[in-house]
Amino acid sequence: MNMNWKTRTLIIGAIAGVLAGLGAAYILIQRAEKSDDQARLTAGEGVQLGLGVLGLLRLVAGMGEKK
Numbered sequence: 001m002n003m004n005w006k007t008r009t010l011i012i013g014a015i016a017g018v019l020a021g022l023g024a025a026y027i028l029i030q031r032a033e034k035s036d037d038q039a040r041l042t043a044g045e046g047v048q049l050g051l052g053v054l055g056l057l058r059l060v061a062g063m064g065e066k067k
Contacts, residue, residue, distance in 0.1 A: 024049075025039075028041070
């Protein structure tokens with residue numbers, strides 16, 4: 001199997017995204033179980049999560065740039 005670098009990069013990124021999503025869901029479930037409630041995100045937490053993801057994407061995008 002001869003995979004080019006683009007395909008390999010996409011697969012690694014997809015696996016990393018799935019693992020990060022599963023980790024976040026696990027943490028959310030643990031938090032909900034401690035408070036005997038359903039797993040919920042508030043609007044503020046959703047905004048924080050979205051901004052965090054955007055920051056991470058900017059960081060990754062800037063990794064390849066030469067200064």
